[in-house]
Amino acid sequence: MDTRDDLLRQGHYACPGCGLAIAMKLVLSALGERTIVVIIPSCEAVISATYPFSALKVPAFHSAFVIAAPTAAGISRALKVRGEDDITVLAFAGDGGTYDIGLQSLSGAAERNEDFIYVCLDNEAYMNTGIQASSSTPFCSWTVTTPKGKKERKKRLMDIIVAHSIPYCATATIGYPEDLIEKVKRAKKKKGTRFIHILTPCPTGWRMREDLTGIVSMLAFETKIFPLYEVYDGEIYRITKMPKGLPVKEYLSLQGRFSHLKEEEIEEIQKNVDKEWARLLYLAKRNAENCA
């Protein structure tokens, strides 16, 4: 890829191997220059650089933590007043800002079908404040606030978003950039609230080598821990890529945050993943023709 045209410039503030920065770059390149970005307190805010610098080549606004969605809604409605209909408004938020503190305002905007693309950059904890658990942190995962491993399962955010019957929801991961870019482009063509949930590994918080970001992203998919699918209008499910179904252990064993796991815990994770996958398959098979 020719990095000179990247809308996330070189020299940004991401840690080495940051999955989030890769996702930002891919999303922005898929959307193009006629995009306005909303960022909330998160790793995205730091990656985008401190004043007076900007790593972004598009207009951006760093707003408060709770309100990525209504901030994007305010811009997109104001653009309509101004008669500028061809600009995409994009909200970047982390898992904490989406799953936890920002869920209410995201739900409000989705219910009103506000016109913007919302991208949740999910690194499964509050990485920017030092690896505290969020409701996106997976079962058994170590964080500084779950030192013996998190006891609860990861919130099924996609189900909550799908329940709003918005035009388009999708999952994506930087392990499969083409799939990610296609989904962003598909979202761009639609109007109303569009939601893309991207898994973005964090070497620092996941306690793994910096060069494993890509491999771990792929393994999250191949082990069915993070399936790749789309949901249209809250109803039509389409699995966009079929995973090999590798054992979850292959994914977990590369990350220090799971290094304390006992065999029975790994088994339980495997069982949960199999159950979730069966459920997704059922939903997708209701629209058999859409199942890849």
Next chain:
Amino acid sequence: MVELLSGNHAIAEAVRLCKVDFIAAYPITPQTPIYEKIAEMVSDGRIKGQMMRAESEHSAMAACISASLTGVRVFTASSSQGIAFMHEMLHFASGNRVSIVMACVNRVVSAPWAFGSDQTDTLSQRDTGWIQLYCEDGQEALDTVIMAYRVAETVFLPVMVTIDGFYTSHFIEPVDIPDEKAVDKYLPPKSLPNRFDLKNPAFIQNVVDSHYYSEFKKRQFDDTMKAKETIIEADKEFGKLFGRSYGVVEADDLEDADVGIVTSGALVSCARIAKKNLREKGIKVGLLKIKLFRPFPYDEVIKHLANLKKVLVIDRNVSCGKGGIFCDELKGAMYNLEKRPKIYGFIGGLCGEDLPPETIEKIALYVINEDKAPEKPIWIHGMTF
């Protein structure tokens, strides 16, 4: 054209006259009729702008901020818990220098849970960097909203226009609705800067270091202080076009007064009657209505009050552990003067508790006869005063 309107509906008329482009709001008593009337006007086309049903006040203000940064004219309204809930965003609005106008219908902040009028909801936002204008009645509220846009769009600071819940908000009075063309002349639809310029992309409000933080805040502080001149000018111009003006304070009969009554909002009307009654009895009482609270009108307060022997302040608000907020501010404003009046602070009318002119007369007589000014506020509660 004079119509019978509640204060809330007078504010909705002002929003229509100002040709507001974007409104985001969330219902709360006693602000709800503003929201409802605007929704009705948007739905029947009298207001051409976008109306966003927000799912909270916090989100409403968030959307107002980003819409305002996009360069359109923005309005919201709230009360009480709603204003408290959007507290974080109020700092964001002023720090981002957006020209939002918000109508605030003063209501107590719980607990205990209650609904009556009390200014603590807006006064406790005094450090958020918003311009604050307190109105006495529906006419003043309508006129002030129009002026507020002129000010906000000149100085790039957000403005709160406040009225007393249930008293001004629900009381129906004759209100003169200005001619639309005259309002257009006073407040032409403005091409505000769209700060999301695709050709020159900027990152708005990214993280700053301590040096830049102080620099931004100093500029905001200086501009807020300077905004008073713009407010005075906007009020004068309004007077020329519409025949009504209010000043940042209104002084009445203070030149020869033995005691000056200072108050704000709807209580001013009661104080006017009390002053008149006392004057008829030959007791020299004057009145200072404070309309502008932020930026604080130091010069005007000093000009009208510094030469008096005694001043009494009636606050329909309370800062627990300190006193009435207007009284406190007034004392602070005059502390460094060599010659200054004794200041007597009273707290009363909380939660809309009745505070009729007779009570204010008694307070004034008490102050005239009592030479020791109290350190702490005196409570006027249950009309036992």
